[in-house]
Amino acid sequence: MVNSSDKGNQNVLAQGTELGGSPLTSDGTAALWSVTGGAPGGASGFFSSFLAERTPAGWISRSIVPPAAEQVGSGNFKYRLETATPDLARFVFAAGGGSTEPNGEFTALRIDRAQHQDPLQTYPVYPTFLNRFDVTDDGAHVLAINPGTGQLEDIGAGVGAAETLSVMPDGSTSECGLELEGQSFVGFTSTRGAGISWRPGYHRMSATDASRVYFETSPDEECFLPYGLYVRNREANGGGGATTLIDPGSFAHEVNLVRATPDGRSVYFVTFTNHASYGELPAAEKEISFDPVEKDLNEHADVYRWDEETDVATCLTCVLPDANLREIGEHAAAVAVSDDFSHVYFESASQLVAGEGEEGRFNIYSLSGGTLRFVATPGAEGEGCECAIGYDGGGRSALSSDGGILLFTAPSDPLLTAQAGLPPEALPEKCTNSVGNLRPCNQLYRYDEGAESLECVSCLAGGTTTFRIGGQATPVPNGLFGVSADGSTVAFVTPQPLLPIDINGTADIYEWRNEALHLITDGVTKAPVGVSAPAVNAIDADGSSILFTADEPGLTGFETDGLANLYDARIGGGFIPSSSPPHCTEESCQGPVQGAPGFERAGSLDFRGAGNVAGPRRQRCAKGKVRRHGRCTKRHPKRHHAKRRQVRQSGTGVAR
Helix, strand or coil, rough: CCCCCHHHHHHHCCCCHHHHHCCCCCCCCCEEEEEECCCCCCCCCEEEEEEEEEEEEEEEEECCCCCCCHCCCCCCEEEEEEEECCCCCCCEEEEECCCCCCCCCCEEEECCCCCEEEEEEEEEEEEECCEEEEEEECCCCEEEECCCCCCCECCCCHHHHEEEECCCCCEEECCCCCCCCCCCCCCCCCCCCCCCCCCCCHCCCCCCCCCCEEECCCCCCCCCCCCEEEEEEECHHHHCCCCEEECCCCCCCCCCCEECCCCCCCEEEEEECCCCCCCCCCCHHHHHCCCEEECCCCCCCCCEEECCCCCCCEEEEHHCCCCCCCCCCCCCCCCCCCCCCCCCEEEEEECCCCCCCCCCCCEEEEEECCCCEEEEECCCCCCCCCCCCCCCCCCCCEEEECCEEEEEECCCCCCCCCCCCCCCHHCCCCEEECCCCCCEEEEEEEEEEECEEEECCCCCCCCCCCCCCCHHCCCCHHHHHEECCEEECEEEEEECCCCCCCCCCCCCCEEEECCCCEECCCEEEEECCCCCCCCEEECCCCCCCCEEEEECCCCCCCCCCCCEEEEEEEECCCCCCCCCCCCCCCHHHCCCCCCCCCCCCCCCCCCCCCCCCCCCCCCCCCCEEEEECCCEECCCCCHHHHHHHHHHCCCCCCCC
16 A cells, blocks of 8 residues: 555545656656545645655655645645656645635745745636646756746746746747647647656657747737647757747647657647648659658648758658548547657558558558558447547557557457457447446457557456446546556456456456456455546556555555555565454453562662651671670570581581
8 A cells, every 4th residue: 555544534546647647656666646635744734745655664655745834825725736757756836725715826836855845936816727837857947827928938947037938930929828728738648647648748848958848829810720839949049049830730720739759859740731732643653652751632630740950840641642530629630659759550530551441430550660550440430439549538548668569448349359269249339337337348458569469458258248448437537547668567447357356346457467467456345436446547667566546445454444545566565564463352361370579679778868768777786796676686606507517526427
């Protein structure tokens, strides 16, 4: 158990997933957790946030927020965690929204593990939503949208030192500004949620030094138009900075920023804009070359990569006659880019590989190393498919760092996998969730590019799958599943009993690791529905630690209430709780029979002083006399001494 056993009788939340980042460090040795109210050891009565660190003796938690006497508002304000560095060494909080002025001003603060806090800026209105802030890896630069001006600023230097970053190419501050909610700054993440999850800043700025910052806003004097994509190079012009328009967007569609490289010098995005059109090509040049080109001749969205060095936006999916990317609303397309930028996954309604996929259905493809690969056809619009590559607001897919492993959810279909021995009825079109409602039977699928395999990891082997993954037992999509960076480990929530020891009929957390399936929760305790339902929160880089929340009293022996706790399922880990001796019964309560204690001389006889006065000191008798009955009398020889002398003189007998 990661959190403190005494947590104020509240459900524990793994803090970080809702921030677009991971609540667990990549090595699995530190984690964030919180409760909504005050807790023992906490310094705030609202949103108490704790940092837990793994030690040889167990997980030790301490409050991130400093004591009330040092807080902004002297303990009356909420301290809400907004974001953190990946190593969980520095944190950004929004302090404000107290009981007297719940919607009043708030102060952005940077706090380190030692509870040292730096006030950064004070704003007029307390935010009601997250993802307002971002921070570089070293914590030196903190980006925020000013709620008063709508401008993007770097406030990391401290109070009064904010630098406006939402500057247009002509050097003027953006007239339209950035929306406080929506996609103007945040964009869409490709793998938000558990496992490989990028905090928002990693795909909208240079995470190393914030020298390049990407933002989305409408052009000046035309704030009604969709957003365009801009980059601010703060090192250009001798440090004076310069802004470049990367993509203006189209009249009907906004550009969708996918992610930037760590140094910020390249960015991946999806757009309907044709960045380079050369007219109709000769028939011979229409063949797919599988080489990135700068030609975009179709009317659908495509994936582009813009590079600072060349100031050119290169179309990656234009190697196809018409990639026909699937749109998710008007703001995004179903696209994911791997951490090493070697793979681009996308969904298309076209049959792009001969003999694979179906025209008119959403087929998943992988583009890597100049090769287009068909992955699967998970569903079609109108079929109740809740799947999508990339981020559609539900975190329905995840990638390993090298892009070789893809996790996605889709309605069960016997045609999706090559699992032998499963009749069509084993993967029904609809199945029940944890509360008994029939829904599309969404399952979790794992695509392995190296093995050229697709496996349903949440389906019952050799039997009929009757439950969908997660169901209503998991309140948020982010808690459905996660994958480790190396792709070896998958953790997921399902009510489906996949192993004989799972007998509770409710949701449990399973681990798929190196082709073996394990049950992480006990499979016996009936899981509740709601906030305390089982959820997967994060996985470390090599899959040796899985962070999850569950309400299972007695799972480790450290639980003290019947509410959700935060756990770390760790290979080679675990701590043995201290066991109290059993209560005695009948004669065993008496213990072993012991003799009466010996007489001890009273200490007061040797002590002199007020309050403990000794009697008068007795006189010593003269030589040859002894004291008897209070008087000194002559000493008489003892008879046995004389007897011994007689024996020695006569030589008879033995002296003893």
